[in-house]
Amino acid sequence: MRGRRRALRFVAGILVFAGIVAAIASPQAALKALQLPLFALFSTSRMVAAYLIGLVFAIAYGHTAATNRRAALIMLPILDVLQSIPILAFFPAALLFFVVTFQGSAIGIEFAVVFLIFTSMAWNMAFGVYESLTTIPQDLEAAGSSFGLTGWLRFRLLEFPAAIPKLVYNSILSWTNGWFFLVASEVFQVGSSKFARPGLGAFIADAGRNGDVASIAVGLGVLAAVVLALDFFVWRPLSVWSERFRMDTASGRELAKVPRYEPFRWMPRFPAVRRTIIARAHPATQAYHRASVRLDRAYASHPNVVRDVRVVDLGLFVIVLLLVVTTGLIGLGQLFLRPLPPEAVGLPWAALLSFSRLLLSYGIALGWTIPVAVVLGESERVSRYLTPALEIFASLPATALLPVILGFSLAVVGSTGGAAQLAAILIGLFSMQWYLLFNLVAGVRSIPQDLREAARSFGLRGRPYWRRLLLPAMTPSLLTGSITAWGAGWNALIVSEYIEYAQRPYTVTGLGSLINQAVLVTGDTEVLLLTILTMIVVVLAMNKLLWRPLLKRAAIRYRLEV
Amino acid sequence: MTEPHPLLKVKDVTKSYFEDGKEFKILDLIRFELAEQDFVCVVGPSGSGKSTLLRILVGLEKPTSGEVLFEGQPIRADNPQVAMVFQSFALFPWLTVTQNVELGLEAQNVPLPARQARARKFIDAVGLTGFENAFPRELSGGMKQRVGIARALAIEPLLLCMDEPFSSLDPLTAQNLRDEILQLWSDPQLPPKAVLMVTHSIEEAVYLADRVIVLSSRPGRMVAELVIDLPRPRNRKEPEFYGWVDEIYSLIV
Numbered sequence: 166m167r168g169r170r171r172a173l174r175f176v177a178g179i180l181v182f183a184g185i186v187a188a189i190a191s192p193q194a195a196l197k198a199l200q201l202p203l204f205a206l207f208s209t210s211r212m213v214a215a216y217l218i219g220l221v222f223a224i225a226y227g228h229t230a231a232t233n234r235r236a237a238l239i240m241l242p243i244l245d246v247l248q249s250i251p252i253l254a255f256f257p258a259a260l261l262f263f264v265v266t267f268q269g270s271a272i273g274i275e276f277a278v279v280f281l282i283f284t285s286m287a288w289n290m291a292f293g294v295y296e297s298l299t300t301i302p303q304d305l306e307a308a309g310s311s312f313g314l315t316g317w318l319r320f321r322l323l324e325f326p327a328a329i330p331k332l333v334y335n336s337i338l339s340w341t342n343g344w345f346f347l348v349a350s351e352v353f354q355v356g357s358s359k360f361a362r363p364g365l366g367a368f369i370a371d372a373g374r375n376g377d378v379a380s381i382a383v384g385l386g387v388l389a390a391v392v393l394a395l396d397f398f399v400w401r402p403l404s405v406w407s408e409r410f411r412m413d414t415a416s417g418r419e420l421a422k423v424p425r426y427e428p429f430r431w432m433p434r435f436p437a438v439r440r441t442i443i444a445r446a447h448p449a450t451q452a453y454h455r456a457s458v459r460l461d462r463a464y465a466s467h468p469n470v471v472r473d474v475r476v477v478d479l480g481l482f483v484i485v486l487l488l489v490v491t492t493g494l495i496g497l498g499q500l501f502l503r504p505l506p507p508e509a510v511g512l513p514w515a516a517l518l519s520f521s522r523l524l525l526s527y528g529i530a531l532g533w534t535i536p537v538a539v540v541l542g543e544s545e546r547v548s549r550y551l552t553p554a555l556e557i558f559a560s561l562p563a564t565a566l567l568p569v570i571l572g573f574s575l576a577v578v579g580s581t582g583g584a585a586q587l588a589a590i591l592i593g594l595f596s597m598q599w600y601l602l603f604n605l606v607a608g609v610r611s612i613p614q615d616l617r618e619a620a621r622s623f624g625l626r627g628r629p630y631w632r633r634l635l636l637p638a639m640t641p642s643l644l645t646g647s648i649t650a651w652g653a654g655w656n657a658l659i660v661s662e663y664i665e666y667a668q669r670p671y672t673v674t675g676l677g678s679l680i681n682q683a684v685l686v687t688g689d690t691e692v693l694l695l696t697i698l699t700m701i702v703v704v705l706a707m708n709k710l711l712w713r714p715l716l717k718r719a720a721i722r723y724r725l726e727v
Numbered sequence: 728m729t730e731p732h733p734l735l736k737v738k739d740v741t742k743s744y745f746e747d748g749k750e751f752k753i754l755d756l757i758r759f760e761l762a763e764q765d766f767v768c769v770v771g772p773s774g775s776g777k778s779t780l781l782r783i784l785v786g787l788e789k790p791t792s793g794e795v796l797f798e799g800q801p802i803r804a805d806n807p808q809v810a811m812v813f814q815s816f817a818l819f820p821w822l823t824v825t826q827n828v829e830l831g832l833e834a835q836n837v838p839l840p841a842r843q844a845r846a847r848k849f850i851d852a853v854g855l856t857g858f859e860n861a862f863p864r865e866l867s868g869g870m871k872q873r874v875g876i877a878r879a880l881a882i883e884p885l886l887l888c889m890d891e892p893f894s895s896l897d898p899l900t901a902q903n904l905r906d907e908i909l910q911l912w913s914d915p916q917l918p919p920k921a922v923l924m925v926t927h928s929i930e931e932a933v934y935l936a937d938r939v940i941v942l943s944s945r946p947g948r949m950v951a952e953l954v955i956d957l958p959r960p961r962n963r964k965e966p967e968f969y970g971w972v973d974e975i976y977s978l979i980v
């Protein structure tokens with residue numbers, strides 16, 4: 166906790182410093198920067214809206230898949246595909262759809278942005294709900310049934326609480342994904358028309374396009390501050406609170422002290438603030454209790470309401486999905502009825518180049534995250550000092566770093582082409598490495614103390630210690646981290662291979678730049694569709710042929726049964 | 728004296744699982760009856776299908792064939808006359824002791840004041856006064872099972888079903904809880920009227936039950952139904968007690 170406060174203070178310091186530098190360097194930029202709090206508010210509101218929709222969707226979807234085995238047969242594969250395809254590639258289509266539907270008004274763009282963020286947040290939360298509900302211990306389910314918990318009451322007392330730990334964990338992940346997409350979607354160009362909504366992402370992107378270094382710095386500072394503040398005031402406390410909803414471990418012998426049910430007790434610091442909030446929130450908590458009693462009663466008299474809500478929710482989803490799938494299929498049909506465009510010949514080559522760059526990013530990420538994760542996981546002291554700094558870096562979505570990374574690349578490499586290559590690789594690295602690092606640290610921390618002690622008592626040190634304990638124990642978290650990292654990497658391609666910086670584009674050959682060229686320059690929907698298709702095929706093939714089998718083997722061999 | 732009121736009728740219950748088209752029979756033709764005032768124990772080695780049987784008897788699972796009647800009606804899982812105690816305690820980790828005990832009453836829409844009064848009564852009855860606001864995680868195994876018992880008693884059931892309720896407790900705690908269950912059962916003011924308990928411990932069965940149903944292993948078949956007519960309180964050191972234990976032991980092996 167102390168480390169995080171230091172991190173917050175550090176960011177505040179940077180902000181003030183950057184503000185002063187910006188004010189001196191260019192008064193105009195400083196003037197613009199005054200709008201930033203408002204922009205931050207806009208961006209955060211979009212995130213909140215998308216998150217709330219995603220949450221309701223995730224609960225309905227996960228719950229249905231967990232309780233209806235026949236529905237699960239189609240719902241799980243759909244979720245799996247949705248989770249692994251690079252959604253950013255579909256954004257132009259979604260944007261055009263919403264813009265046309267709302268006849269070019271700003272609302273349409275807002276909807277498109279919120280929709281895109283939603284698609285980056287919802288799937289993993291839905292999986293979390295599904296997993297939580299299917300892993301409720303049999304006896305606990307039986308207790309629920311034999312004491313008569315059904316419908317709403319079962320949801321309120323058993324199912325929702327059981328899903329809370331995974332929901333909170335996945336919400337944090339979703340917000341990280343969401344920022345990535347928000348920054349990429351607030352400004353968007355399709356052909357010659359530019360769509361933009363005021364917000365932090367748009368601010369940073371504009372600054373990058375104009376090569377306005379001071380504005381970029383201030384924008385990034387504000388973004389980091391917002392992300393870290395949310396982390397500090399919302400997600401950390403929620404994580405602590407969610408511990409209460411964890412199932413007891415198999416041993417169940419430890420008598421852990423659970424924080425008492427005082428409202429807002431979980432807010433960690435600032436007792437004065439907490440007291441005020443408690444006092445202010447008292448009517449609200451009272452109202453909540455009254456409302457839940459009333460809901461119980463309402464449910465007793467309208468037992469079908471929950472089901473109806475779920476049907477409406479999932480019905481909407483099915484309609485949207487069908488719409489997307491049929492338009493996609495029609496598009497595909499048209500695509501293959503005509504002879505392939507000449508650009509199609511270049512697709513495998515572009516795919517190979519994109520893949521190689523990601524592989525390079527992944528290799529670099531692995532190279533530094535594995536040793537650092539071991540140090541962070543094994544040493545409490547190093548972790549205390551280093552984690553806050555790492556979290557500041559990790560709080561910045563790779564999409565927001567585009568201008569900085571390109572500027573850096575230009576400074577390092579002389580040639581334009583080389584700089585674009587380096588930038589693409591670095592952006593891949595930045596979008597992948599944090600997932601790897603934080604998963605690996607968790608993996609190292611999850612090694613039971615007696616295993617470590619056993620290793621030490623048998624004198625395992627150095628290479629054997631790594632080979633026999635650390636690496637095997639890290640394997641499952643390495644795999645989950647890698648899958649998430651590659652998912653982020655494929656999305657990052659779409660912004661990293663075509664960067665506009667200081668009024669000129671920097672491009673490399675690859676799937677991402679083909680998509681951008683089709684959207685921005687040629688307007689060739691055929692090439693666009695083919696490229697997206699190639700990308701999806703590569704991603705799904707990698708999941709099916711590489712990650713899935715590896716995960717299966719790791720789950721059997723390297724599970725740390727405690 | 729009038730004939731005791733019959734509660735549970737188990738009619739030729741059979742249970743099989745199917746895997747890869749092959750049939751695995753777990754329970755074979757279980758039949759017995761249970762009336763008010765009964766204390767029945769089902770003993771059998773691990774894997775003989777005791778838990779499965781109990782789950783079928785309380786309506787949590789359907790038998791492959793046969794049926795279970797409670798007061799003449801097919802049993803339903805949410806029957807408020809039947810309550811269940813679990814080996815793993817099955818307490819809701821996010822609810823306090825009181826909230827856990829109130830669980831069944833909440834489902835029955837008992838108004839809050841009545842609910843709280845009833846919960847307090849049974850928390851006191853199992854000796855957990857002072858722990859009303861504790862979370863299960865903070866309690867020892869014995870105390871957790873006391874919460875489980877209070878939760879079952881709070882719905883004032885006629886029949887209390889228990890699946891190896893004392894197997895994960897230390898011997899001393901287990902013995903205390905056994906005596907308390909006997910006391911609750913024999914107290915006409917307090918529920919339950921009858922107890923059905925599943926256990927792998929023959930001694931425990933002989934100590935508690937007035938009737939013991941002995942199951943064989945794979946598939947679980949009724950080997951014997953014995954009436955234990957030892958006077959209470961029973962003494963484990965007496966030769967008659969040992970006689971019963973030895974007899975059941977020889978039936979299982």
Ligand SMILES: Nc1ncnc2c1ncn2[C@@H]1O[C@H](COP(=O)(O)OP(=O)(O)O)[C@@H](O)[C@H]1O
Pocket residue numbers: 744753771772773774775776777778779780
């Ligand atoms: N859902 C199931 N599918 C297949 N086999 C099961 C299932 N549930 C229980 N069994 C099998 O039934 C047998 C009896 O289990 P159980 O009733 O738990 O026995 P006990 O409680 O006497 O130890 C075990 O061999 C177990 O493997």
Ligand SMILES: [Mg+2]
Pocket residue numbers: 777778779891
């Ligand atoms: Mg059992």
